[in-house]
Amino acid sequence: xxxxARNRETSDSHPxxxxxxxxxxxxxxxxxxxxxxxxxxxxxxxxxxxxTAIEVNGTYYSSFKPPTFxxxxxxxxxxxxxxxxxxxxATHRRVLAEAGDSIARFVESGISELKNKLGPIVWQFMPTxxxxxxxxxxxxxxxxxxVDGLQLRHALDVRHPSFATPGFVALAxxxxxxxxxxxxxxxxxxxxxxxxxxxxxxxxxxADVPTxxxxxxIAQWAQGVRTWTSGEWPRDVFVYFINGAKERAPAGAMELxxxxxLRT
Numbered sequence: 001x002x003x004x005a006r007n008r009e010t011s012d013s014h015p016x017x018x019x020x021x022x023x024x025x026x027x028x029x030x031x032x033x034x035x036x037x038x039x040x041x042x043x044x045x046x047x048x049x050x051x052t053a054i055e056v057n058g059t060y061y062s063s064f065k066p067p068t069f070x071x072x073x074x075x076x077x078x079x080x081x082x083x084x085x086x087x088x089x090a091t092h093r094r095v096l097a098e099a100g101d102s103i104a105r106f107v108e109s110g111i112s113e114l115k116n117k118l119g120p121i122v123w124q125f126m127p128t129x130x131x132x133x134x135x136x137x138x139x140x141x142x143x144x145x146x147v148d149g150l151q152l153r154h155a156l157d158v159r160h161p162s163f164a165t166p167g168f169v170a171l172a173x174x175x176x177x178x179x180x181x182x183x184x185x186x187x188x189x190x191x192x193x194x195x196x197x198x199x200x201x202x203x204x205x206x207a208d209v210p211t212x213x214x215x216x217x218i219a220q221w222a223q224g225v226r227t228w229t230s231g232e233w234p235r236d237v238f239v240y241f242i243n244g245a246k247e248r249a250p251a252g253a254m255e256l257x258x259x260x261x262l263r264t
Contacts, residue, residue, distance in 0.1 A: 019257050052262065112149075123155070158179065185204070
């Protein structure tokens with residue numbers, strides 16, 4: 001039995017929907033999303049009560065200590081999720097099979113302090129990284145399934161068109177990993193209808209639309225989310241409004257939550 005099949009057998013019968021943005025520190029959000037005068041130290045606390053998830057970009061560039069992850073956990077409400085972008089030292093290399101030390105260093109850095117607020121780990125690859133099946137499988141075999149007793153989920157943000165092949169999708173599924181579905185003009189949009197969960201990054205926000213995407217466009221994404229979380233095998237969905245006109249991201253995320261009935 002492959003890892004993906006085991007994950008299906010143990011998945012929660014009550015799927016979670018998490019919708020959010022990338023990070024919580026962005027100057028244009030001050031006085032736009034954040035109330036005027038809100039202390040910067042209170043921004044995570046505020047954002048986590050308007051949204052249900054945040055994708056952390058800082059972990060891609062820097063290392064953090066266990067107390068930092070514990071602080072994020074304690075500042076956010078129950079049911080909130082953090083997706084963490086894995087450190088780039090693990091993915092920005094010519095030979096992925098040699099990434100074992102970097103993978104272990106990131107996974108063992110204290111991310112388990114997030115406890116049940118830890119969402120998927122996102123492994124983001126360079127746009128120039130071509131799909132080489134043997135080397136990529138060696139990388140996937142290095143990804144741990146748990147840390148400190150906490151089950152891990154892995155999302156693969158691949159950006160070269162060579163990954164848009166059934167071979168990559170099948171390989172990812174064999175190791176219990178999920179392709180990131182990217183709504184972008186620059187990167188391939190790769191979906192796996194049989195994946196253990198869905199991970200969407202919406203990157204086409206427009207500055208002249210108050211919610212980034214039109215209300216009708218968001219309604220289409222909402223229907224897609226409902227499809228994933230219903231039916232014979234309901235699954236968790238993580239959706240992030242990220243990039244594009246970033247100043248509109250919080251409004252887009254809140255509108256999607258509203259249409260899904262998860263926000264008044």
